[in-house]
Amino acid sequence: MTKGLGGLQTAAFGLLIALICFFILAPLLVVLMASVSPTSYLSFPPQGFTLRWFTETGKLVRYWEAFKFSIQVAFFATTLSLVIATTVGITIARTEFVGKAALQSFFLSPIIIPELALALGLLQYFSQMGAFKGMMPLVLAHAAVCAPYAIRTIQAAAMKVDRNLEDCALSLGAKPARVLFDVTIPLVRPGIVAGAIMAFVMSFDNVTLSIFLSAPGSIPLPGLLYIEAADTGLSSTLAAVSAMLVVFMGCMMLLVEKFMGLEKVAATSLHENK
Amino acid sequence: MRFQTQAGLFGGSNMVQKTSSLRIEDVSVRYGNNRAVENVSLTVNGGEFVSLLGPSGCGKTTLLRLIAGFLRPDGGRILCDDRDITTQAPYQRRFGVVFQNYALFPHMTAAENVGYGLKVGKVQRSEIAARVSRALDKVGLSNVGDRYPAQLSGGMQQRVALARALVIEPAILLLDEPLSALDKNLREEMQVELRLLQKNVGVTTVFVTHDQEEALTLSDRVAVMQSGRILQIGPPRDVYMHPQSQFVSTFLGTTNLLPGKVRTASSDRVEVAVEGYSLTATGQATIGSDVTVAVRPEYVIISRNVAGIPGIIQDVLFQGHRLIVIFVTKGGKEVRAFAPASFSLSRGQEAYAMWKPDSARILAD
Numbered sequence: 001m002t003k004g005l006g007g008l009q010t011a012a013f014g015l016l017i018a019l020i021c022f023f024i025l026a027p028l029l030v031v032l033m034a035s036v037s038p039t040s041y042l043s044f045p046p047q048g049f050t051l052r053w054f055t056e057t058g059k060l061v062r063y064w065e066a067f068k069f070s071i072q073v074a075f076f077a078t079t080l081s082l083v084i085a086t087t088v089g090i091t092i093a094r095t096e097f098v099g100k101a102a103l104q105s106f107f108l109s110p111i112i113i114p115e116l117a118l119a120l121g122l123l124q125y126f127s128q129m130g131a132f133k134g135m136m137p138l139v140l141a142h143a144a145v146c147a148p149y150a151i152r153t154i155q156a157a158a159m160k161v162d163r164n165l166e167d168c169a170l171s172l173g174a175k176p177a178r179v180l181f182d183v184t185i186p187l188v189r190p191g192i193v194a195g196a197i198m199a200f201v202m203s204f205d206n207v208t209l210s211i212f213l214s215a216p217g218s219i220p221l222p223g224l225l226y227i228e229a230a231d232t233g234l235s236s237t238l239a240a241v242s243a244m245l246v247v248f249m250g251c252m253m254l255l256v257e258k259f260m261g262l263e264k265v266a267a268t269s270l271h272e273n274k
Numbered sequence: 275m276r277f278q279t280q281a282g283l284f285g286g287s288n289m290v291q292k293t294s295s296l297r298i299e300d301v302s303v304r305y306g307n308n309r310a311v312e313n314v315s316l317t318v319n320g321g322e323f324v325s326l327l328g329p330s331g332c333g334k335t336t337l338l339r340l341i342a343g344f345l346r347p348d349g350g351r352i353l354c355d356d357r358d359i360t361t362q363a364p365y366q367r368r369f370g371v372v373f374q375n376y377a378l379f380p381h382m383t384a385a386e387n388v389g390y391g392l393k394v395g396k397v398q399r400s401e402i403a404a405r406v407s408r409a410l411d412k413v414g415l416s417n418v419g420d421r422y423p424a425q426l427s428g429g430m431q432q433r434v435a436l437a438r439a440l441v442i443e444p445a446i447l448l449l450d451e452p453l454s455a456l457d458k459n460l461r462e463e464m465q466v467e468l469r470l471l472q473k474n475v476g477v478t479t480v481f482v483t484h485d486q487e488e489a490l491t492l493s494d495r496v497a498v499m500q501s502g503r504i505l506q507i508g509p510p511r512d513v514y515m516h517p518q519s520q521f522v523s524t525f526l527g528t529t530n531l532l533p534g535k536v537r538t539a540s541s542d543r544v545e546v547a548v549e550g551y552s553l554t555a556t557g558q559a560t561i562g563s564d565v566t567v568a569v570r571p572e573y574v575i576i577s578r579n580v581a582g583i584p585g586i587i588q589d590v591l592f593q594g595h596r597l598i599v600i601f602v603t604k605g606g607k608e609v610r611a612f613a614p615a616s617f618s619l620s621r622g623q624e625a626y627a628m629w630k631p632d633s634a635r636i637l638a639d
Contacts, residue, residue: 164377167344170364171371172391172442182390186381 028246035239053240062224063241070220073135073210074203077142081199084147086192089154090184093161108148115145119212126213137213138220142203149202150195157191158184197256201249221245293320294355294445294478296341301350303336303502310336312502313350318446323472323479324507325489328499329525334482335450337499341480342448343367354445367446368395370439370477374451376431378423384434385410385419391442409437429460436468440475447472449481453488465491486526490514498522520637523568530574530609531637532567536560544636549605551583553628557636566637573633574611576601576619582628585609590619601627 030044035053037046088107092100110118119141126137161184169179185192210223219227221241229238296318303311311333318324326334339345341352343364352360359367368391378387389406397405410416413433423431432452439447453461453468469492472479483489489496490510497507498521506513506522517523520531534546536559544555546567559565576587576599585603592615599611599619609627613619 162375162377164373164375165379167339167342167364168371168373168377169379169390169394170344171342171367171369171448172394172438173365173368174390174394175365178394182394183379 031239031242032246035236035243037236037239040236041234053236054244056237056240060237063221066219066221066224069135069218070204070222073138073142073220074200076135076139077146077203078196078199080139080143081147081150082192082196084143085150085154085195085199086185086188088147089151089191089195090158090180090188092151093155093158094184107151110144111148115206115208118145119209122209123212134215135218137215138210141209141213142206143199145206145209146199146202149198150192153195153198154188154191157188157194161187194256197252201252205249293476295320296446296478296480297351297353297356298337298341299351299353301337301340301347301352303333303340303345304348309502311340311347314502314504315350316497316504316507318478318480320478321476323469323481323492323494325481325483325493325496326499327483327486327489327496327525329484332499333502334484334499336502338448338450338480338482341446342369342371368442368444369446369448370442370444371448372432372435372439372450372452374454376423376435376452376455378431378434378438380423383420383422384415384426384430387423387434388419388438388441391438395442405441409441410434413437428456429464432456432464436471440477444477447477447479449479451483451485452481454483454485461488468492490526496526498525500525516635517568517637520566520568523635523637528571528610529568530571532569532607532609534565534567536563536565536636543631546636549583549603549607553582553634554631555634555636556632559636567634568637569629569634571598571610571612573629574601574609574627575629576609576611576613576625576627578623578625580626582626583609584624584626587619587621587623587625589621601625603627 033046034044036049036051037044038048038050038052088103092104092107122137122141122144165183165187166179169183170176174182204220205222206220207222207226210220211226214220214223225238225241228235296316298314298316301311301314302309314333314337316324316337326337328334336345340347343359343362343366347360350360351358354367370391378384379390382390385406388409389402392402392405407416407419410419413436415430415433415437418426418430423434426434432455435452449468453464456464465488472492481489481492493510495507496510496513497504498513499505500521506518508516513522514526517526517529523529524531532548534548534553536544537547537552538545539559539561542556542558544557544559544565545552546555546559546565547553548567553567555567555569557565575582583603585601587599588602588608589600591598591600594615596615597613597617597619599613601609601611603609611627619625
């Protein structure tokens with residue numbers, strides 16, 4: 001009796017999971033399938049099969065340029081995020097001080113503040129500073145948005161490091177800075193790697209800040225795609241670029257999985273609250 | 275599994291290591307209103323092995339962390355070889371510490387762990403290699419130097435931790451319950467080896483434990499702690515045989531505590547009435563006062579001869595090498611006694627409990 005009910009429950013639960021997975025994956029499937037449709041406008045279900053749009057996209061230099069630009073921005077934003085996040089994450093995990101909770105909230109605030117507000121504010125700020133050129137504004141803005149995620153993963157990893165290890169290194173004659181580099185940081189590395197990947201993906205994926213803060217002539221790929229879609233409607237070229245992005249991100253995730261297990265990354269980071 | 279027994283075995287030279295003394299003067303630590311260590315003074319002589327023994331929360335680990343320099347005292351001084359080190363950082367003191375969980379660096383091999391203190395001490399690479407391999411050899415682990423801690427058994431990790439602490443030739447060796455994670459057989463074996471090693475290296479050692487047997491086995495002197503204070507300190511035999519308080523008496527081994535009334539008292543001998551039956555004990559008390567008599571089970575004699583306190587044998591537990599006799603007096607007090615396994619005593623028998631004149635003590639509290 002209970003066994004039968006258990007079986008039924010399992011089946012219902014399985015169905016629910018399948019539905020959720022489908023719900024998450026459906027848009028990706030639509031894009032992937034539309035990208036091979038012979039029609040020049042986005043159509044689903046596909047009207048046939050062609051790889052024409054992919055070869056076409058390859059010829060369009062602006063996508064390639066935007067992709068390279070995105071990678072560069074993501075790289076610098078990630079690096080900057082990691083420097084900030086490693087310092088802040090380890091400090092918060094390791095020391096007790098007055099106002100620690102406030103500081104923690106402050107460093108997490110870019111997650112809470114709407115990106116639009118952040119983008120407008122930064123735009124104003126950079127314009128008035130006269131610093132609105134190149135990729136600098138974008139890198140700084142992305143770092144501000146990405147760092148909180150990295151702080152979380154690094155802080156979580158640092159909390160797990162046994163303090164006796166650091167004490168022990170001190171007692172063996174290592175000065176605090178040496179302990180940090182010999183013991184703490186190597187042991188926090190999974191958190192740093194997870195934070196780096198989160199930051200990179202967040203930056204690479206970001207549309208809002210990219211549109212607002214791109215200097216003329218250089219815009220990251222997601223921004224470019226959005227602008228083109230808004231200008232000329234959904235084309236199969238866009239679908240092809242998107243499909244390539246899906247594959248690219250998929251590869252990134254495989255890389256993460258290979259190095260440390262995706263669940264760990266997900267478990268140590270905050271959920272995106274968009 | 276034998277530690278080698280020659281002096282200077284962890285050092286860079288073959289010279290006998292100079293031993294350092296440690297003096298703690300009136301040291302206190304407070305956490306808010308909570309006093310973790312209160313006005314503790316303690317002197318550890320060069321080469322001596324002193325245990326800090328007490329239940330969890332008694333301040334023994336806090337005291338050890340003070341000595342290592344992980345904590346600063348709120349008051350008092352700590353001296354090493356008569357030099358004030360109270361404000362020195364742990365990396366200036368360089369006292370070797372072995373932690374309860376060994377605290378081996380998980381991302382370093384056993385050899386890298388052992389060599390870490392030398393590496394940060396700017397010892398030459400070739401010398402590090404030689405000293406590390408010698409140290410690993412001495413703890414019987416010469417063939418596992420390239421393994422990571424996770425690949426080593428608990429006992430092996432413990433040895434690596436010990437080698438790592440000793441290879442830097444610390445002035446003082448600090449051990450924080452290093453044996454408590456090992457299983458019973460290994461623990462007993464390690465007790466003996468640790469004692470041998472400490473004596474051969476000659477390093478002044480402070481050992482924290484809650485295990486009274488361990489403290490008695492290993493130490494030159496035992497300091498029994500409670501509520502942030504040292505209640506009594508002395509050689510194991512003294513502390514065990516002559517506890518000065520009820521706490522020490524019950525914490526160190528099993529003790530029977532019986533209420534009694536003092537009948538006569540001479541210089542250090544008291545005749546005391548327990549449930550109206552006269553017995554003798556050592557200690558000082560005034561005639562007519564109510565006292566507590568403490569007597570260890572190994573000194574209690576339960577027999578059918580009419581002498582001592584009458585009662586009934588409630589149970590007899592066979593332990594192989596001895597019997598534990600649980601005796602209940604007419605007045606309802608439980609008295610435990612150890613008896614040779616050959617004794618024929620059985621449950622429900624009427625019997626009498628007594629003890630040798632010098633084996634019971636009058637306790638202050």
